[in-house]
Amino acid sequence: MNKLVYVVDDDEIFHFIIKKMLDQEADNVVVTSFLCAEEALEHLTSPTQPLLPSLIxxxxxMQRMNGWDFIEAFRDIKPSLQQPIPIIMCSSSIDVRDMQKVQRTPELMAYITKPLDANKMKVIGEFL
Known part of the structure; x- marks a missing residue:
């Protein structure tokens, strides 16, 4: 059975790279790309969305709605979802405050810095 992964990032090049790396890392993974967080939230709450992602x-x-805003909105819809969805935050930030905030955010399973490499892909693979 295919596993659905949502990639929410405003960088189209990142979408291309992570799709290639996920194809190499895991079998039966389908990636759905969102260039804005609002669109991903709409998909999660859509009554016509038959399959929830295994991972976000x-x-x-990001522009308009950043990752932290997404988490806030996700908390509101989380009780209505049929399954828990782990979220991995992926960013170029190496700010200690960001990493501390990740540790205080129960929805986030991991924090990975860009650029991606084989070790970081292994972390992602653990959640698939």
Whole structure:
């Protein structure tokens, strides 16, 4: 059975790279790309959405709605979802305050810095 992964990031090049790396890392993974967080939230709450993602890979810094805003909105819809969905935050930020905030955010399973490499892909693979 295919596993659905949402990639929420405003960088189209990142979408291309992570799709290639996920194809190499895991079997039966289908990636759905969202260039804005609002669109991903709409998909999660859509009554016509038959399959929930097994994992969300979320960028921290995006236009309009950033990763932290997404988490806030996700908390509101989480009780209505039929299954828990782990979220991995992926960002170029190496700010200690961001990493501390990740540790205080129960929805986030991991924090990965860009650029991706084989070790970081292994962390993602653990949640698939």
């Amino acid at each position: 890979i979320l960028d921290m810094n």
